[in-house]
Amino acid sequence: MSSIFSKIIAGDIPSYKIAENEQFYAFLDIFPLVEGHTLVVPKKETDKLFDVSDEELAALLVFAKPIAKAMEAVFPCDRVGISVVGLEVPHAHVHLVPINSADDLNFTRPKLKLTAEQMQATQQKILDQLNQQ
Numbered sequence: 001m002s003s004i005f006s007k008i009i010a011g012d013i014p015s016y017k018i019a020e021n022e023q024f025y026a027f028l029d030i031f032p033l034v035e036g037h038t039l040v041v042p043k044k045e046t047d048k049l050f051d052v053s054d055e056e057l058a059a060l061l062v063f064a065k066p067i068a069k070a071m072e073a074v075f076p077c078d079r080v081g082i083s084v085v086g087l088e089v090p091h092a093h094v095h096l097v098p099i100n101s102a103d104d105l106n107f108t109r110p111k112l113k114l115t116a117e118q119m120q121a122t123q124q125k126i127l128d129q130l131n132q133q
Contacts, residue, residue, distance in 0.1 A: 003091035005041045016123040019130065023056065024063045026096075028123055031111040033097055034104065035122050036075045040064045041093040049084050049092040060094065068096050070129035081105050 007013045009025045016028035018038055029037040042060060046052050052060070068080040077098035083105050084094055097105055114122070 003045055003089055005039075005089055005091040005093065006045050009041070009043050016119050018123065018126050019063070019067055021063060023059055026064070026067055028119055029095065030119070032114065033095075033107065033109060033111060034075075034077075034099075035112065035114070035118075036071050036096075036098045036126065038067060038071065038096045038126070039093050040067065040096060041091060046092045047086075047090045049086060049094070052092055064094065064096060066130060066133055067126070070126050070133060071096060071098055073129050074125045076100075083107070 002010075004013065008015045008027060016030075018026040018028065020026070023044070024040060024042055026038055026040045029039050040060060040063065042052055042056060044052070044056070049057070064082070068082075071077075071080045075098040078100045081097050081099040081104065082094055083097065085107055086093065099105060
């Protein structure tokens with residue numbers, strides 16, 4: 001059975017895409033902790049992050065790096081934190097989150113409720129910065 005992330009990657013479910021290559025897909029989390037919260041997922045459906053190959057794990061971080069740099073440039077944050085939780089969706093993924101403290105990665109906090117227009121504006125900020133890199 002395909003995960004919701006596989007359906008997003010296939011285009012069966014719409015997303016606010018940030019980047020894509022042959023191995024990975026990055027898109028905005030629709031239940032973000034903060035503006036800019038982005039998910040990076042391998043296209044190959046694997047339940048747990050540490051079940052992917054060493055090469056794929058390394059490539060995922062290399063793929064995520066320019067996205068994180070773009071996020072740092074456009075959102076008021078000290079850095080972009082990375083988190084692996086993976087309990088809600090059985091498809092390996094990492095969260096990239098603009099943070100100013102460790103508590104900003106507390107996934108028990110209430111999530112933002114952003115409009116489609118706000119999500120599109122957030123997406124465009126990141127895409128514009130990626131295009132400048």
